[in-house]
Amino acid sequence: MNTTRFAFQARYFLFWLLFFVVTKLLFLLYQWSDTTSLPLSIIAQVFGYGLRLDASATAYVCLLPFALLTLGSLVGPAFPQERLVRGFSAVAGIVLSFLSVADLALYRAWGFRLDATPLQYLDTPGEMAASAASAPLLLLTALFVALLVVGWLLYKGLVGRLAPLPLHVGRGRAGLIGLLYMLLLIVPLRGGVQQIPINQSDVYFAPQLFANHAAVNVPWNVMNSLFLQNAGPNPYHFMPDTTAARLVAALYRPAATPLPTPTLLRTPRPNVLFIILESFTAKLVGSLGGEAGVTPTLDSLSRTGVRFSHIYAAGDRSQKGLVALLSGYPNQPTTSIIKYPRKTERLPQLVGTLRAAGYSSHYYYGGELAFANMKSYLVAGGYDALTERADFKPAEQNSKWGAHDHVLFQRILTDLERQRQPFFVTAFTLSSHEPFDVPMRPRFPGTKEASLFRNSVYYTDHVLGQFLHAARQQPWWNNTLVVLVADHGHPQPGNTPNYAPKKFHIPLVITGGALLPAAQGRTIDVIGSQTDVAATLLGQLGLSAAPYSFSRDLLRPAARSFAFYCFTDGFGLLTPQNMVLYDNVGRRVIHKTPGTTASQVQLGQAYEQVSFEDFLRK
Incomplete structure (x- = not known):
């Protein structure tokens, strides 16, 4: 499609944002039995609340292409910026489509969105293959291909070709505009201008756990968990x-002659x-x-x-x-x-x-x-x-x-x-x-x-x-206990x-x-x-x-x-x-x-x- 040179980056950002919305829709359709349990208003909010995390993931994906476009504007026609951006987009599309499709099956098995957990099994490929044996591989493969096709059509229809620089715009000015686009990515990357950068809490909005899970952006979740990786082995392993x-259990063992727990309450x-x-x-x-x-x-x-x-x-x-x-x-x-x-x-x-x-x-x-x-x-x-x-x-x-x-x-x-x-x-x-x-x-x-x-x-x-x-x-005071x-x-x-x-x-x-x-x-x-x-x-x-296994009653010796x-x-x-x-x-x-x-x-x-x-x- 025809587009002005300086609309390219905005359209590129929009492409990835829409791609993540499509993957969210695919997730809801694949988990149809869970989705049908949600009211329509909650389903709509899955997309609304999830949009900030989608935009954050989009901003991360756009960082390198925007940098390449800025560099290309400064260097000139000799730099193959469009070819590099298209190549990056193809690789990113394959990787993100694979993550999104893998998440479909893993969520059904594990009950949580894809994160860095599968990395624990890279050294045991046999067990990993066995875990995936029951997955509908043909269906997942078809969905992977379909997602790639949808992504390609979106890219072709929305992003299109990179227009040449207008004659009245020099390289320096074009580079400055490209740099400005990169700086603007900071806002969606952080999830807005609020004091605290975005995290999973921002998409947790509903009493239904599935709705909160559905709003999470999978690529963002994977990268976040990689940076927060604490999957083992236990670095604090001092003894068998x-x-x-045995030593810890002894700390929670009741006294040899336990006394009854004193009652402090009137009700x-x-x-x-x-x-x-x-x-x-x-x-x-x-x-x-x-x-x-x-x-x-x-x-x-x-x-x-x-x-x-x-x-x-x-x-x-x-x-x-x-x-x-x-x-x-x-x-x-x-x-x-x-x-x-x-x-x-x-x-x-x-x-x-x-x-x-x-x-x-x-x-x-x-x-x-x-x-x-x-x-x-x-x-x-x-x-x-x-x-x-x-x-x-x-x-x-x-x-x-x-x-x-x-x-x-x-x-x-x-x-x-x-x-x-x-x-x-x-x-x-x-x-x-x-x-x-x-x-x-x-x-x-x-x-x-x-x-x-x-x-x-x-x-x-x-x-x-x-x-x-x-x-x-x-x-209500006479029937109220206050814990400070x-x-x-x-x-x-x-x-x-x-x-x-x-x-x-x-x-x-x-x-x-x-x-x-x-x-x-x-x-x-x-x-x-x-x-x-x-x-x-x-x-x-x-x-x-009983569920609070690390907690003990301080009033019971x-x-x-x-x-x-x-x-x-x-x-x-x-x-x-x-x-x-x-x-x-x-x-x-x-x-x-x-x-x-x-x-x-x-x-x-x-x-x-x-x-x-x-x-x-x-």
């Missing part, structure tokens, strides 16, 4: 698997208000031995609720804390399971367990849930509703991250008047995240990071107190080393109108982790915590009291008697308390080995 499993099925406090470190909580006066609300609640004095974060990032708290699942040293939707879909979540017990649910966050792939994790969990940054008015988005915590708490307070009981409502604060720009007069002087951090923690604690004061006036816990600690104040236990020490307080008067003011001194919150809560609700956490490629293991910090890269102990034996080092290694092996197998 049977030895590691067996209270509402649960689960509040996750951004970066709340024990170093700023006076009731935990930290600085006085920074968290007066939390300190007061520690005196009137149930305080857990020795709780440690499982990791050092929000997304890691989220999985540890809501799924009772350990962290990984150099990655996070939340980056892998296929894996997180296999995790238990509190929201799912409570939904089966008749609870309604809602998740609140003032920022963007796409951050660190949190949204895909939460959607897979099955929350009835998600409220995030886009759901607040522009005037309410008064923080760099979104809506400040007083806005968040006011929204929750208003919504809870209509929330069906019993409810499980999760709220995640954000104002105490960098850059600590809270909307109140400074309580603590200074402009250094530690002072700004103190002020942000004080602000969140203050508005939390206002929220709970108003909540006590509500009819941090997502992780913080190096400030004091620039605590990233591996030190002090950085991971966090508050955990249980309060609310559903507490028995006899439970108020109680302190639990057992050493525990974020991963233990799930089993502890479920134990009070009389629900089974066990044979061993411990906390395990991960820092960047290392771990810490704390017991009442000892502490050991281990560096995986150097394969050495960073620090240990006097009296720590080699068996405790081995115990930490065993826990890391077993938990990471479980991550690999998810």
